[in-house]
Amino acid sequence: MFKDLESKMQKSIVALKSELATIRTGRANASLLDHVRVSYYGSEVPMSQVGNLSVPEPRMLMISPWDKSQIAVIEKAILKSDLGLTPSSDGEVVRIMLPELTEDRRRDLVKQVKTVGEKAKVSVRSIRRAANDDVKHQVKDEGLPEDESKRLQDRVQKITDKYIAEVDEIIEHKETEILTV
Template sequence: MADTLESRMQKSIAALKSELATIRTGRANAALLDHVTVPYYGTEVPFTQVGNISVPEPRVLMITPWEKSLISAIEKAILKSDLGLNPTSDGDVVRLILPELTEDRRKDLVKQVRTVGEKGKVSIRNIRRDANDEVKKQVKDEGLSEDESKRLQDRIQKTTDKFIAEVDHIIEHKEREILTV
């Protein structure tokens, strides 16, 4: 049971990291484009399947499509996305220049990060609740002793505390990254 508890909580941490990667900081990061898709032969595909994404400078993302005909589709997909960026193209590559973040925008991003972090904590607490319910069910159905039940619930709580602390650490790191000018 402890293995499934830890693996489920690890998946929550991975989902949290994935969601945080899409939140913009002052630096360019290819993960910003993870949730944006491009129409390619009638199918919506992620940017990683239509070209290379590189970061030539700290505030510039450069997309080099494998087919030159995709440049206009890439530009349109970026404009339609919620990134708020204006792509520029020279016929070979598409560049995204990330503007300097204002103090207000940084504060908004920190609030967004905290909201995402809280969702991660709720997810971990839900996993804890499920595990505790499973222990209570074993007490009722299989005759698990009260002492063993208490020991298992303590272990579940310690595992939960460890993962909540990890979420706090991840959120703190992301906030520092955003607030660094």
């Protein structure tokens, strides 16, 4: 029961990290483009499947497409995304200069990070609720003693507290990353 509980909560942490990777900080990060889809020969594919993504400078992303004829399509996909970035190309590679973040934009990003963190906490808590419900059903259906039920619920709570603390730590780290100029 507890291995399953921990594995579900760990998946919430992985999802949190994945979602936070797409939120921009002051530095360029290739994972910013993870959710950008490119219409590549008739199918929508992730940016990482159309070329090599690199970070040659702290505020620049570079995409070296495997097929140079797709540069215009790649640029269009970046412009269409909600990232607010403007790509430029020289016919060989696509470069994206990340503008300096303003103080207001940093605050907005911190709010976005906190919202994502809150969603992760809600997910962890709902997993806890399901585990506690399972314990209560065991009391009713299988005749589990009341004190054993309390012990199991306390253990579920300790596991939940551990993962909530991990979410807080991840959020705090991301906020520091965003606010660092």
